[in-house]
Amino acid sequence: EVQLLESGGGLIQPGGSLRLSCVASGFTFKNYFMTWVRQAPGKGLEWVSGISGGGGSTYYADSVKARFTISRDNSKNILYLQMNNLRVDDTAMYSCAKDGPYGNAFDVWGQGTMVTVSS
């Protein structure tokens, strides 16, 4: 079964750091572009960051550029999101998603891990 499982979220003060992990199983991880998407409570979906299969190309939304770093370990089938200098408006459920084989749509999503930034 194809599965993504996130962890690493929690309550953190503004200015703090967290590292999110997404463990993939059931597919050849290294072959797929992976993405982090977030959803603030009661709000819509926001694309956050993406990384190519080999890890050589990374992309960020303007809202997180220079604060967040996406990476992956293809030997362990894990996707990461290092989040630094967190702000209150980073509070959201963070989900990892797998690029599908057609049309770049996200065909598999994790359940998400909640990040709450508050003093």
Add this chain to the structure above:
Amino acid sequence: DIVMTQSPDSLAVSLGERATINCKSSQSVLYSSNNKNYLAWYQQKPGQPPKLLIYWASTRESGVPDRFSGSGSGTDFTLIISSLQPEDFATYFCQQTYTTPEFTFGPGTKVDLK
């Protein structure tokens, strides 16, 4: 950046009735080299991640019931649920998958029971 809009924000539908959701992109998502529209639709229920319903504007993902259909081209798209079932009450998002890799989402349309 491509901006996605959806209408209506919400709609109330009776069981067995048809629901129509519209999505508009600020620029065309039609890829001329393969004549495909890079537009996806997702369904999200409370406490769950989104589920892919349709990609390339009109192709149903495997396992998605045929009461879900997508149409449109260029900048204007529609998701139709032909006969609403109890499990279809959810929020629906469109997403442009044209501008790699920043694939922006619409704000969502909530479908409620009338």
